[in-house]
Amino acid sequence: MRTHHPSRILSVLATVLLCFACGSGEEGQAAVSDASDAAHVRGHIAGMAAHHICSGVFVVGRDYERSAEEVVAQDIRRFDIFKWQDDFAYAVNFETRTASVSGEDFGTRSAEYNGDQGCTVLPAGLEDVTFEPQVVERLSPDPAVTAWPTGDVDAYHDPPPAEVDMATLDAALDWTMAQSEHNTRALMVVYAGKVLGERYAPGFTRNTPQISWSQGKSIASTLVGAAIQAGHLDAGLDDPAPVPKWQGDGDPRRKIRIRDILNMSSGLDFVNLGWRDSLSWTHTDEHRRIYFEGIDVFEHAVNQPMDRAPGEIYRYRNSDPLTANRIVRQAVEARGENWLTYPQRILFDRIGARNYVLETDAWGNFIISGYDYGSAWDWGRFGLLHLWDGVWPTPDGGSDRILPEGWVEFVSTPAPGAELLNYGGLFWLNRGGALPRAPEDAFWAAGFMGQYTVIIPSHDLVIVRLGPSPGDINAYLSDIVGEVTAAIDR
Structure with missing residues (x-):
């Protein structure tokens, strides 16, 4: 059983090859038109990863202690669908109870543990x-x-x-x-x-x-x-x-x-769009945005037009x-x-x-x-x-x-x-x-x-x-x- 000092900051570079083409043919190709689009996609991938690390350590880990290394290895990196990338750096701060994932092109995405409300993906601009x-x-x-x-x-x-x-x-x-x-x-x-x-x-x-x-x-x-x-x-x-x-x-x-x-x-x-569509990690996939973007999910849900009769x-x-x-x-x-x-x-x-x-x-x-x-x-x-x-x-x-x-x-x-x-x-x-x-x-x-x-x-x-x-x-x-x-x- 591990013992973590409250102020300990765990920071480890992860090394695993990104699989952008998890589907087949054109559907599995990353839809990025320029470097800015690619950075957004990577940021979204990092946002969900930060959530999973945070919850794996602080929510699941309340029953038995789990390290960030274990969570990344067991819950994220082993599954191509989460698209973990080889240049991501991740950290867990036990003092602020946050997890973060960073990359040079998008900065840092973080998730914060709030006790009985679990972990929250923080939107850009909110600390x-x-x-x-x-x-x-x-x-x-x-x-x-x-x-x-x-x-x-x-x-x-x-x-x-x-x-x-x-x-x-x-x-x-x-x-x-x-x-x-x-x-x-x-x-x-x-x-x-x-x-x-x-x-x-x-x-x-x-x-x-x-x-x-x-x-x-x-x-x-x-x-x-x-x-x-x-x-x-x-x-x-x-x-x-x-x-x-x-x-x-x-x-x-x-x-x-x-x-x-x-x-x-x-x-x-x-x-x-499903997890393997080329736009699954973009704003276009309204269904999945709630998991990685840090948006107001209730407002997102009700602010939609209709295209079929109830x-x-x-x-x-x-x-x-x-x-x-x-x-x-x-x-x-x-x-x-x-x-x-x-x-x-x-x-x-x-x-x-x-x-x-x-x-x-x-x-x-x-x-x-x-x-x-x-x-x-x-x-x-x-x-x-x-x-x-x-x-x-x-x-x-x-x-x-x-x-x-x-x-x-x-x-x-x-x-x-x-x-x-x-x-x-x-x-x-x-x-x-x-x-x-x-x-x-x-x-x-x-x-x-x-x-x-x-x-x-x-x-x-x-x-x-x-x-x-x-x-x-x-x-x-x-x-x-x-x-x-x-x-x-x-």
């Missing part, structure tokens, strides 16, 4: 965030003396249910971890309400917060449902989205409903979950409540999730469509909430309806514009057979590079898988689900 960071108290009962699922006591099946072939299950879990190219760091199986099996890579535990990427979109949906159920958001799925900028006379965005936003079918013209077509766009979260923030602050602590109070405390970190931009907006961290047991509890139709068993033997009745049915029903039947209310679905070895009723929160919380009502099952995979992750997930379900004789 600090513009909001007052808040301590997010975890107010769930002590897990060491509180029964599962809110606490940790009696969390495991003992003995396992008779219908479970534990030898087959253990073989499935061991096989999952043995696929080294997929870098699985946490694997958890919850069956019939309790933990049936789990595996963790060295250095990671059931409570280690790991980057969960777009699993956060499902958190955004859940926060909308919880706010509606609590009466904090005075709106329903079919009400117009209460976004002030959309309410002008003749503005077609007035017709966008909350349902359309959660179905990723708002119709907003929000460009998503509900007409499902398109995977960060604009919609960010808008959903903006709507909740607006309602919460109108009540005089603190936004930065709200997700913990309204959702996470109530299900015993103690390790979530929702990171923000410099204006205190959660970048909930990608920069969110949660542990395996956090996500297991999140999955159980949806398996149990939004009702949570309380430690006193009662129950707590956190999500409105019918909410889970909504999020697990295909959006009208999802022709492949693969997307619902900010959750992915198996109605169209996206995972051939999974039951048809499976639905899941999914994040970049293979972050998954799979809910399978027909099997009373939740499967959590975390870790950065560069491979064919859907085939891998399908096999994981197939191997696990094969161990349970229904």
Whole structure:
């Protein structure tokens, strides 16, 4: 275990060859017309790298100490998609709790750690965030003396249910971890309400917060449902989205409903080019700018025109979950409540999730469509909430309806514009057979590079898988689900 002096500044030159052409043909070529464009692209690459170093050290590292060298080697440099470059210099300052990446042509891009708000990519011209960071108290009962699922006591099946072939299950879990190219760091199986099996890579535990990427979109949906159920958001799925900028006379965005936003079918013209397009690291890719540019993500999301009618077509766009979260923030602050602590109070405390970190931009907006961290047991509890139709068993033997009745049915029903039947209310679905070895009723929160919380009502099952995979992750997930379900004789 390393010991860092608070004032220590770690600065190491990284040496790895840049792969600009990660795709094939013209699509994989860097679109730079001059040195200025190239510098912007490199600066954007450095901005995301600074974030990953900051969060890898200060967020993931709160469970076990990680050095910047480890984070760069394990989380960035090994993956061509992040385009780490051989002349980047990086540093971590433990006194100011910042990480920076520098290059001669673009200067320095930095990310700042703000405690329970995680790490924020600082925009050019700002040396600090513009909001007052808040301590997010975890107010769930002590897990060491509180029964599962809110606490940790009696969390495991003992003995396992008779219908479970534990030898087959253990073989499935061991096989999952043995696929080294997929870098699985946490694997958890919850069956019939309790933990049936789990595996963790060295250095990671059931409570280690790991980057969960777009699993956060499902958190955004859940926060909308919880706010509606609590009466904090005075709106329903079919009400117009209460976004002030959309309410002008003749503005077609007035017709966008909350349902359309959660179905990723708002119709907003929000460009998503994919990670391997020639313009992925430029201003043109509106979907990805939120990860590397240090912009106000909520304003970026709602200040977009429409190019399709609401509900007409499902398109995977960060604009919609960010808008959903903006709507909740607006309602919460109108009540005089603190936004930065709200997700913990309204959702996470109530299900015993103690390790979530929702990171923000410099204006205190959660970048909930990608920069969110949660542990395996956090996500297991999140999955159980949806398996149990939004009702949570309380430690006193009662129950707590956190999500409105019918909410889970909504999020697990295909959006009208999802022709492949693969997307619902900010959750992915198996109605169209996206995972051939999974039951048809499976639905899941999914994040970049293979972050998954799979809910399978027909099997009373939740499967959590975390870790950065560069491979064919859907085939891998399908096999994981197939191997696990094969161990349970229904």
